[in-house]
Amino acid sequence: MLEAQQLxxxxxxxLPWIVNGIDLDIRPGEIVGLPGPSGRGKxxxxxxxxxxxxxxxxxxxxxxxxxxxxxxxxxxxxxxHPELAVNPRWRIGEILGEAEAPPAALLDELGIESAWFExxxxxxxxxxxxxxxxxxxxxxxxxYLLCDEMTSMLDALTQAQIWRAILNIVKRRNLGxxxxxxxxxxxxxxxxxxVPCFADHPDAQIDNLPGDQKDQDxxxxxxxxxxxxxxxxxxxxxxxGIQL
Amino acid sequence: MLEINDLSISFSSYSFGLRKTETCxxxxxxxxxxxxxxxxxxxxxxxxxxxxxxxxxxxxPRNARVTGGMLFKGxxxxxxxxxxxxxxxxxxxxxxxxxxxxxxRVGNQVAQAARLGGVPGRESKGAVSRAFTRxxxxxxxxxxxxxxxxxxMARRVLTATATVGGAELILADEPTSGLDPASSGxxxxxxxxxxxxxxxxxxxxxxxxxxxxxxxxxxxxxxxVTLEVAAAGDFSSHGVLRHPYTRALWGALPGNDFVxxxxxxxxxxxxxxxxxxxxxxxxxxxxxxxxxxxKRLYNGLVRCHYA
Ligand code: SF4
Numbered sequence: 001m002l003e004a005q006q007l008x009x010x011x012x013x014x015l016p017w018i019v020n021g022i023d024l025d026i027r028p029g030e031i032v033g034l035p036g037p038s039g040r041g042k043x044x045x046x047x048x049x050x051x052x053x054x055x056x057x058x059x060x061x062x063x064x065x066x067x068x069x070x071x072x073x074x075x076x077x078x079x080x081h082p083e084l085a086v087n088p089r090w091r092i093g094e095i096l097g098e099a100e101a102p103p104a105a106l107l108d109e110l111g112i113e114s115a116w117f118e119x120x121x122x123x124x125x126x127x128x129x130x131x132x133x134x135x136x137x138x139x140x141x142x143x144y145l146l147c148d149e150m151t152s153m154l155d156a157l158t159q160a161q162i163w164r165a166i167l168n169i170v171k172r173r174n175l176g177x178x179x180x181x182x183x184x185x186x187x188x189x190x191x192x193x194x195v196p197c198f199a200d201h202p203d204a205q206i207d208n209l210p211g212d213q214k215d216q217d218x219x220x221x222x223x224x225x226x227x228x229x230x231x232x233x234x235x236x237x238x239x240x241g242i243q244l
Numbered sequence: 245m246l247e248i249n250d251l252s253i254s255f256s257s258y259s260f261g262l263r264k265t266e267t268c269x270x271x272x273x274x275x276x277x278x279x280x281x282x283x284x285x286x287x288x289x290x291x292x293x294x295x296x297x298x299x300x301x302x303x304x305p306r307n308a309r310v311t312g313g314m315l316f317k318g319x320x321x322x323x324x325x326x327x328x329x330x331x332x333x334x335x336x337x338x339x340x341x342x343x344x345x346x347x348x349r350v351g352n353q354v355a356q357a358a359r360l361g362g363v364p365g366r367e368s369k370g371a372v373s374r375a376f377t378r379x380x381x382x383x384x385x386x387x388x389x390x391x392x393x394x395x396x397m398a399r400r401v402l403t404a405t406a407t408v409g410g411a412e413l414i415l416a417d418e419p420t421s422g423l424d425p426a427s428s429g430x431x432x433x434x435x436x437x438x439x440x441x442x443x444x445x446x447x448x449x450x451x452x453x454x455x456x457x458x459x460x461x462x463x464x465x466x467x468x469v470t471l472e473v474a475a476a477g478d479f480s481s482h483g484v485l486r487h488p489y490t491r492a493l494w495g496a497l498p499g500n501d502f503v504x505x506x507x508x509x510x511x512x513x514x515x516x517x518x519x520x521x522x523x524x525x526x527x528x529x530x531x532x533x534x535x536x537x538x539k540r541l542y543n544g545l546v547r548c549h550y551a
Contacts, residue, residue, distance in 0.1 A: 155493065158288070
């Protein structure tokens with residue numbers, strides 16, 4: 001089981017909590033949905049669960065053991081922008097083999113063609129690159145997959161194709177899956193269970209706004225959807241293809 | 245307002261040993277928009293949809309070759325005319341904030357756009373302030389730099405920038421991508437308002453659900469080709485959609501059947517057949533070899549041998 005207990009995270013001491021007092025558990029083979037608007041810290045929670053960020057309080061345990069900080073992490077994250085999660089100077093073949101070479105059957109299942117191996121990330125479409133990231137994330141040691149708005153940039157057909165493949169893999173390998181999305185129809189379609197832990201968290205949104213703008217937003221009463229894409233949250237995304 | 249006939253865009257590049265290769269990104273695209281209308285162009289992610297906006301504005305890279313006709317208010321869009329109209333009568337709401345100059349305060353950029361659109365210099369300040377009010381932007385944001393804006397705010401600034409000069413044709417490139425439902429609903433409502441005030445809006449998106457919320461008609465685009473032109477109302481039930489690809493796209497929504505397939509865009513561009521032939525249940529040899537013509541069918545258009 002992937003267990004988070006009383007997790008709390010903020011970027012700096014003087015900044016507000018982004019994640020605060022979150023309990024969450026995902027059993028192997030279980031598909032859990034995490035809906036809600038952007039700016040409520042869902043992505044940050046995913047990064048804490050995946051070991052990209054260290055929680056200030058609380059703990060993350062994977063099948064009873066604390067999250068490892070070295071070697072291949074059994075909890076793998078997939079992001080909305082796959083182009084930011086790979087090294088742009090590596091060929092697809094190198095990216096795929098980063099942890100261990102994915103078996104041919106998996107590549108087939110994900111529709112990854114060997115002709116891509118010689119190409120660079122920018123030569124693939126978003127859907128193709130996302131499937132490459134998926135193949136890289138699904139290793140023999142992978143136990144849990146956390147998908148953060150993974151298909152929200154993709155058209156409906158590509159989206160459905162990717163999720164069908166994930167569902168098959170997850171089922172066969174008994175992986176636990178967390179689906180983070182603001183598309184409630186997608187969550188309803190995929191998940192066994194939904195955790196509404198961010199639905200009522202009005203304080204977490206103003207987190208990353210730069211100084212004076214924070215006050216301004218509070219005054220104008222429009223804080224709740226504004227955190228979305230601002231810098232501090234995106235700079236810690238792995239840009240180099242390094243996986244924990 | 246805008247008429248596009250048989251537009252094709254291809255890129256030439258030199259690979260290994262200076263071999264010249266030509267890749268076709270858009271093949272025979274047809275499209276018409278009238279004032280007061282939102283026409284959505286929906287289709288595969290990465291299917292060259294943004295290039296359409298760039299072609300209309302005349303800002304394609306130099307190795308691009310454009311053929312076919314583009315008429316704006318009945319007159320051909322030449323490179324020279326595009327330069328004269330760009331930002332004045334035809335404006336783009338771009339996909340990302342990177343279109344804003346990172347070193348110039350937001351208010352100044354909107355004022356610049358207003359002046360470009362023909363608002364006299366002394367009135368530009370008032371125009372900026374009105375645009376900010378209209379798009380629910382706090383007046384203090386006028387003095388912010390782009391990096392200080394969050395996703396939803398940036399989108400409103402981009403919309404303000406595109407509309408402050410009074411352009412009559414608005415091109416919105418993936419305006420809802422990366423936004424949550426509340427912000428995306430707001431952005432779409434702004435596009436509807438613009439159309440209702442007599443502008444023509446071209447909404448380019450991969451998100452068919454977003455398009456259906458506000459568009460009057462949809463052009464469905466796959467492998468660089470127009471496959472169907474349908475009214476938004478045609479998407480209410482399976483029966484009225486004319487093209488197998490449109491039916492598949494509609495059926496793939498999580499709220500519908502959620503069945504996926506991805507037309508292999510790369511192979512299509514090379515052979516001359518129907519872009520959907522690899523995945524189409526009705527496909528046969530004719531489909532593989534011959535591109536169907538675009539034909540009229542119940543008040544819409546469809547490009548399929550067997551429709
Ligand atoms: S032309 Fe043929 S392959 Fe293309 S959509 Fe029609 S039936 Fe299918």
